Amino acid sequence: MAMFDQCDQHVTAQYNAAGNIYIQGISEERHERLAAELGVTRSALTSFFNILEQQQVPPEDLYHILRQIATSYKDLQAKLQRFTSDDPAVITLKQQARDAIEIGEFAHAEILLNDASAKDLEAARQLQETAATRLLSAAASRAANGDLKRTQLAYAEAMGYYRQAVDVVESVPTAELELAEYLNAWGFTAHEAGDYAGAQPAQERALAFFQNRFDLSDRLLEKVLETALERRVDAADLYFEHTTTDSVSL
Known part of the structure; x- marks a missing residue:
């Protein structure tokens, strides 16, 4: 059992039939208060819980890792907020990625950021x-x-x-x-x-x-x-010269 604070509401880490850890015990009210405490949306917090389950975080580390995820999440939001570009398409993609991150749609945000990166790389190549x-x-x-x-x-x-x-x-x-x-x-x-x-x-x-x-x-x-x-000259030097010819024959 992992306590998120000193109140009587807590998060319980248990194992399902497949042996995988999952998190239960968060009421709607506590979910909302925890999201406010971490400074994230409820949708994002739900995604955080999914990450904890997917990564099989030990119960005793749940709160510490949750705060770590929230900190990284907010740092990313701040970076995207400061982002500037001279390409309207890239600006749009990163805004969409920021919106997706805001509601915890991380997989969609990853696709959008990869699309933005591809556009920048192509522009740089040109x-x-x-x-x-x-x-x-x-x-x-x-x-x-x-x-x-x-x-x-x-x-x-x-x-x-x-x-x-x-x-x-x-x-x-x-x-x-x-x-x-x-x-x-x-x-x-x-x-x-x-x-x-x-x-x-x-x-x-x-x-x-x-x-x-x-x-x-x-x-x-x-x-x-x-x-x-052999032509009985006093000295000889090599000088290289080349020509390039393009031709078309019918």
Whole structure:
């Protein structure tokens, strides 16, 4: 037997034929007073009792766990009350969830909150796609300025623009090809400017990408260089360039 207060009305925990605990002994009047004491609706309190039964809470712990449930319940209500969103659909779903929680319909509230979460995740995904597109566009503009400066033989300024393009696309996980292109342009321009030490890190990163992407072995690259050197040149460098073609044939 578990006492909820010092009055003569109490809650009794017993076992049914299946061996499961259930709670009895709450009068309508006591039910209402207990709901008021805990600061919850009567429907919510009924749901609390169902939780106690489902979780097979020992009789001696009933009141303590009941208050714990009520505290968590009110904390959740407060969080939902403070919730703000710029999506009217999400606001509606969370309001409906709050209403469901208010009357103890926890299963329905769970569904509504999952729906709200799904809408937010989809909106976030769309925002990420939009952000990625804009970032790639911004990087392309920086790289175009790099090309512009390189055309004017202003190599130091061109390198600065290529470096900025690299910095931008590094925040876009799917932009590996663009990253390699800008690294390659940065390294090649540094090499043209005679900054061999500055060219090496960028070129090595670009080379690693192209090797992995196009299955280029070190031996294959060496053969390309050997072929170039056979023409009796003083030095040879590898510069990677790719084109993408989409075509439709009937």
